[in-house]
Amino acid sequence: MSESDWTRGAAAVATLTFDVDAETPILAEGRHYADHPMVMSHQSYGPDVGVPRILDLLDEMAVAATFFVPGWVAEQRPGLARSIVDRGHEVAHHSYSHRAPTSLPPGAERADFVRALDVFAAQGIDIAGHRAAMWSASHETIGLVAEYGLAYDSSLMGDDRPYLVEGTHPPVVELPVHWSLDDWEQYAYLPEPRIGSVIESPIKVEQMWRAELDGMRHYGCLFNVCMHPFLTGRPGRMMALRNLISYAKECGDVTFARCRDVAARAREDVGTARRALPSYDVDPAVYPN
Template sequence: MTDSWHQGAAAVVTLTFDVDAETPILAQGRRYAQHASTMSHQAYGPDVGLPRILGILDDLRVPATFFVPGWVAEQRPGLAGSIVERGHEVAHHSYSHRAPTSMTPEEERADFERALAVFAGQGIEIAGHRAALWEASWQTADLVAEHGLRYDSSLMGDDRPYRVATRTADIIELPVHWSLDDWEQYAFLPAPHVGSVIESPAKVLELWRAELDGMRRYRCLFNLCVHPFLSGRPGRAEALRRFIEYALECGDVRFARCRDVAEAAAGDPDLPTRRPRPPAADPEIYPG
């Protein structure tokens, strides 16, 4: 079983934290930089939520991966390095948090490479990538492979790791899903509109526990996506703590950084390979 990506575990949990700070709001328009309340809402993530989450991870002794936009790492020197010093992984999450699907290929490349330059300048080794808003383009996987990264975590084509064939090399995809994203549960701002329902942490804990139970039966990757400005708030942080404690108590769940899962997956001879491509969309059937 040791040559399988799951290394014998019933399910593998990757705790991932998107340290977006102000970037997803600024990506909606730089005018929001003048909204003091909104910017304080976002700054809560790296300033308050992130230290609280790191404390929980220390308490429970589990590793995690932090996807950090290059702009955030640049504006807060030392943040990425402090995460790595705690034994966690820092990964590429664009530079500006603008969705690749909203950019030209040239703009996406420039944004991608600008983030890499920031991390290189800070001495942070980058192994993986996650597209802003999970809105990867058909070029994104090629960029990941071209720049020597080993994995992506933006697509939803499975609930286990799989290989993605690109023009230069295969990469590992660590798939995501909206049900395992706290944004869909907690995000709310009046402007820009990013969500309108604030769920109870108890309901979110129930959702995540149920999904983990199902994934343990089917031997899946539980790839949780959490935002410090959302789940770093006290009641939500306690729900996160209780979820981790539940997974540990199961006894058959393994926690790992994304880069370590990707490395195990790359050595798994049974891992499927997919070649994603746009579907045929006849303009006479699907206008616009």
């Protein structure tokens, strides 16, 4: 195994990532929800209760993680990003407003992207990576990541190992994601706005993620799990996360890393795959809508 291999000899590399969305996904559905105390308290639980609880667990387990924070959230809570970085973790760009880039009018994605960078710059937070809101990257997104000198994106699903996204811009490392490793599909529920329908047992989620990790150990993959502090920060779910981390450590062939560190290793690895963004010339006679 080469020293430049992105896995550094591990069977799988685990990146624990936390999307600190707080109130932004709900406000993106409509700013009138700001007047709904139940809904807003459901979301504020994430940064106010979930994040400190997660940071304590990561300290206890001696694991570094990456927290994707919308600029609006960092702006509303000026000490939040610094509290994460000071504990040895990474803060990464997760838009400003948490509006999906594919839903924005021309020019709006750029403005939103830059506004978030300005917030982090004002707080002295070094940003290396990006994750699109709702993972809904547009054809402009990767170009913005490259233009503003970020090292990686984590929004696409073209592999289960890091790869380089090529285009007219310099190559960007992609740390791919997948719905099967997202706690939103397992735990999220609100009656209004309508989010989710079934709240799964943490025991089931832990078993499912263990199975995914075992498969990734077999195939030499990136176990890039996405969690939200307002969801996984709940007590029973935190126990499932603790058990998952313990299991990965007991395997003896899984390493944990921040996303920025995995991206740096993938860029150094000459074997990292290179791919362009999917692009199609779609015949409107075949697909009219």
